[in-house]
Amino acid sequence: MVYGRYGLVIPDGEEIRELDGNAVKFFKFVKAKERTIIYIPSYSFEDSQIRKPVSRKVANEMLKIMFKKKRVIRQNSKKWIKRYKELTERVKNADPIQLAEIFSELVAYNRVKPLSFGERSIFDSIKEILCEEIAYVLNKKEEELRIQLEKLLEV
Known part of the structure; x- marks a missing residue:
């Protein structure tokens, strides 16, 4: 997958995290080279500019x-x-x-x-x-x- 300004990222599952007192599902991605972890909330995934290569x-x-x-x-x-x-x-x-x-x-x-x-x-x-x-x-x-x-x- 490619994510906007981050470049190539690898999907690494989903996590439920608390945000403003609410449980929110996040999609987790890892930037392979830097080992940076990127979380994208499910409610904004469509607008996240993530795409296939x-x-x-x-x-x-x-x-x-x-x-x-x-x-x-x-x-x-x-x-x-x-x-x-x-x-x-x-x-x-x-x-x-x-x-x-x-x-x-x-x-x-x-x-x-x-x-x-x-x-x-x-x-x-x-x-x-x-x-x-x-x-x-x-x-x-x-x-x-x-x-x-x-x-x-x-x-």
């Missing part, structure tokens, strides 16, 4: 988008905080293809001007999520894919 076809499409050279003219009139907020909002609601497009845009922005701290943070987060999922789906080595993607930022 993409197909091989979609994973290959994502890679094409990520490696495609884009020409982007950075809008210098926007302050970094506004750009950061817009990017954060886009990432929060993005499907995997849109995440690949945002990744590609950030690579192109970096060719014009180095990414701000916030933009770099978003770039790194997207890179980790996409790397993990694509490597899993295509049975590739995650570290090799990560290195290839990181090289895209080199000018």
Whole structure:
């Protein structure tokens, strides 16, 4: 399973926990690499952005988008905080293809001007999520894919 900003997670059962004095059923997931435990309340599971990993076809499409050279003219009139907020909002609601497009845009922005701290943070987060999922789906080595993607930022 893939869970929004966490990436690949492994279902690990259900638990009943107390929340505001009420017994609530939670679905438990484990982030394999970090051993982080994530609990999602059953009442908000539908809205949780948890999904199955993409197909091989979609994973290959994502890679094409990520490696495609884009020409982007950075809008210098926007302050970094506004750009950061817009990017954060886009990432929060993005499907995997849109995440690949945002990744590609950030690579192109970096060719014009180095990414701000916030933009770099978003770039790194997207890179980790996409790397993990694509490597899993295509049975590739995650570290090799990560290195290839990181090289895209080199000018």
